């Protein structure tokens with residue numbers, strides 16, 4: 001007997017379950033959007049006056065700080081989404097519902113496939129919300145339709161990678177606390193990258209770290225696509241990071257998924 | 264045979280939880296696994312329901328080998344674990360429809376089945392409320408309803424009535440009997456020996472990784488001493504006289520009675536009465552105590568703290 005013939009049916013059933021829960025209890029969306037949104041407001045309206053004039057020289061004539069900071073905060077949304085994913089996957093694992101699914105003759109990968117798809121929908125929607133607020137705040141991207149499509153593709157890829165990492169954290173963690181703490185550094189990374197201020201302005205050491213961590217090339221590529229700043233090697237490095245992190249997340253999640261985490 | 268096991272073994276690190284268990288559970292019967300806390304009951308259930316792997320042994324469920332055809336096993340079983348596995352953010356009906364979809368039931372059939380089970384488990388009023396608002400007993404019943412959606416042929420129930428009030432417990436017992444009447448096989452673990460006594464066709468007692476006894480409730484009760492004949496007397500003189508005649512007795516001076524160990528056989532009773540007759544000792548009142556499963560459990564698992572606290 002093979003459950004493979006149920007791959008599509010079961011994935012749709014699982015996706016429907018995930019989306020129903022997200023729509024009914026949008027608290028995780030509030031967290032996912034809320035965090036980057038808070039920083040957007042804080043940095044533009046509170047620190048923006050001081051940071052803006054010194055930072056916001058994008059090389060394309062724009063001197064508005066909101067134009068500088070939006071790419072970093074949109075990418076940060078992929079990280080807050082990852083944390084939300086990790087927590088909800090962990091709850092499913094430890095509360096026993098996934099254990100129940102595992103005693104049923106279903107296409108098992110459908111559980112994680114649906115989770116990744118629903119989490120990505122949730123995170124990408126959150127990103128759209130951030131863009132919307134940013135536009136109201138005076139964000140003026142120079143991107144044409146082609147650049148927008150590439151930007152969305154890049155964000156989808158980054159979200160895919162961080163969602164798999166989130167799933168892996170959630171599956172590996174023994175407790176909900178661990179599951180929601182483990183991805184936290186991901187949220188901080190855009191700060192220690194080119195998200196808020198250019199890496200050139202950072203002291204040595206921090207600067208090296210900032211330039212080599214995965215978020216900087218992703219943010220730089222996105223900024224280039226949206227604002228027309230130079231991209232250089234960043235696009236290739238960004239894609240390599242995303243593919244690499246996706247593979248790591250996927251393999252790690254798969255390794256632990258069949259473990260029993262219930263009491 | 265609905266479930267068979269030969270030499271089932273499982274350890275966690277150095278801790279041997281199941282140390283070579285053999286099981287033969289016939290179709291359409293209720294088998295009850297008893298054992299003190301930590302004996303390995305849940306571990307056995309998790310292994311037989313494909314959740315975790317055994318370290319060794321040959322296992323079949325519904326005629327399918329667990330190691331080679333886990334999906335065929337999954338297609339026949341239903342599981343209600345020790346801790347509720349329900350979707351707390353959805354409502355009761357949605358939980359059942361989710362199960363119907365995962366059992367790949369045709370849509371209309373799934374709806375009918377969900378409605379039927381809500382009715383049967385007394386959840387109609389709560390059907391549209393989110394499970395997070397359910398009481399523990401309601402969650403337990405929903406959990407069982409979810410298990411039944413696909414009409415599984417072999418059902419595992421790990422302490423299904425823990426936390427239920429007496430009325431719900433009776434309801435659950437009736438439901439289990441109805442299932443068995445339809446030919447379903449039940450593997451039941453429980454902390455309530457009365458429950459095993461009422462329901463189970465066969466009972467096994469698990470202790471320190473091994474089955475220390477197996478049989479019907481009656482067979483198990485016969486294996487342990489603990490039965491007695493209680494004799495009550497009119498005065499202390501009569502009681503003293505009887506104690507001299509019978510020898511091995513326990514005195515209960517407060518109510519002027521003697522307890523004589525007994526295997527419950529008529530011959531034993533007759534011999535006791537004959538001895539008293541020939542010594543001309545008058546007995547005012549007599550009652551028989553047969554051992555219950557509690558005695559069996561305590562004797563077999565050597566768990567004396569329980570007796571002390573009971």
Ligand SMILES: Nc1ncnc2c1ncn2[C@@H]1O[C@H](COP(=O)(O)OP(=O)(O)OP(=O)(O)O)[C@@H](O)[C@H]1O
Nearest residue numbers: 263275280298299300301302303304305306307345
């Ligand atoms: N994942 C695990 N890792 C290590 N030890 C475990 C694990 N699961 C169970 N055990 C141990 O195995 C033993 C048997 O546990 P199990 O849950 O099967 O007992 P039980 O008979 O169901 O007990 P209870 O009546 O309390 O439900 C216990 O000593 C427990 O500590």
Ligand SMILES: [Mg+2]
Nearest residue numbers: 304305306345
């Ligand atoms: Mg248990």
